[in-house]
Amino acid sequence: MNNTIVLPIVIPIIAGMVMVICKNMIKLQRYLSIAVTLSIGAVAAFLLEQIKREGVQTLYLGGWEAPFGITLVADMFAVLLVLTTALITFCCLCYAFSSIGADREQHYFYPLTLFLMAGVNGSFLTGDIFNLFVFFEVMLVASYVLITLGGTKMQLRESVKYILINMISSSLFLIAIAFLYAMLGTLNMAHLSVRVAQAGQGGLMTAVAFLFLIVFSIKAGLFLFFWLPGPYSAPPTAIAALFASLLTKVGVYGIIRLFSLVFYHEPNVTHLFIGILAAVSMVLGAMGAVAYWDIRRILTYNVVVGVGFILAGFASFTLEGMRGAVYYLLHDMNVKALLFLLGGTIIHLTGTDKLKAMSGLIRLHPQLGWMFFLAALALSGIPPLSGFIGKLFVTTGTFQAGYFWLGGIGLFTGLLVLYSVMKIFMQVFWGYTNYTAETEKGTTKGLLWPLGILTAVVLFLGLGAEALSEYVDLAVAVLSDPRLYVDAVLSSNL
């Protein structure tokens, strides 16, 4: 029993409700939201140390022991993601202070962001599959409102599609849960793992596993990403960055959790299929990223490539591959937030998202240019930066598993990704400067330092990977050996 686990969920909800009451006190809302993200970061750091010392932590809500009540489980993988979420939300909030506008601030931007954060943290920490559905919905409802906030024509049009696709996938999620409950009679993920191991993962069980895979693929944008590019380019920069770095990754987390803990008996069927989906989404995403000439589209297609690459590592189902997937997931969350914020800043400065209308921005904004350069290199995994180590492990893992095609596609699409972001860099920052400080549409005042923090993190994840390796190894240990997770949850009564 460890009560700290509930804090990353409860703190943002309570703070969010206070903010809803204090609707007009914008200053208070800003300080409070910053305090919330920082305190969740502190809680997550505390939990990291505790898990390192004592293993997987659990909390039986209401004192109902597993498998009867709802269990919150904090293993290393989940807590690393909670920590990253806190960091990214912090940076996006700081960016929002000087970019989101008084209108949106007045209309509950901060409480909604915190509710979103509560949903994301809850999805990471829960150990009950129905509770996972509920936290998904908490997150999604907050995101529905955030994506429409402001009510421009484009936002309304895209949010309609976003909500419809998510409602349909939520129905599928419920169907999958219903079948799973009918077959196994439990909803606790650790208990599900035990029961699947006992009963064997037959054809019917694998079919249910595929139903879950479809659900999470829709949410994560793995292969079924047809809905993604529109909605992710509609909302204002800070919100788009939050979406790109958090929402799809929750779907990825769902796939990794379920297919490492519950449905891990038939890797030749399920994991191979995940690998195929990952390969296809990498190729299609890279094609989209190369084809378009506007910043937002290029970046949203890169989200799809990132998701594909993480799951390629997981699909190999080797120790190295999963280590790579964890590294790359952490890296991808940071670098996607950074790139979306940078892209949004460029659009804010030039007033257009068409690449061909921009040039020579580096003369006026050298810091912005160099940060974009670093982020672009990190995204495609150039050695000293954060993408490299993940890419290395994922590629090794896929090769070890014999999926040479998968590793090869990963490396090849890495080049296309590099081309697509370098295209932005060269078009926007090189060339003749056709702007002066007067003709610019906006200023970078107050926007650069959150970007600086994220760039520093990208550098740290690359250069300080050694410091992180201890934690990542523990995360991978639980992913590759479900018994650790199961024993921690069910130790008291099985």
Place this chain on the structure above:
Amino acid sequence: METIMCVVIGILFAIGTYLILSKTLLRILLGISIIGHGVNLLIMTMGGLKKGGAPLLGWKEYSFTDPLPQALLLTAIVINFATTALFLVLSYRTYEELGTDNSEQLRGYENE
């Protein structure tokens, strides 16, 4: 009883899918709602329909009905209700702003 429920669920899913494939937003929403009802019935059927008494201590029954599906159902209904309400408001607003509820015209590639 289970067989009848399965047929009902199947019919609900068929109607829902048909409506989702149409073009007006309101019909799509109705389709999703109907599928939502189908899902709710599915959860209930999957947990086993009434097999015995209420699962209370002190009741002298030999078999009990599983109470968990009802709890899941209640949660699912509430969430479905909330998102449907949100979507109704949003689609009305979209209709007001954009002047159309035809998903064909909401693609938004040309006029962007």
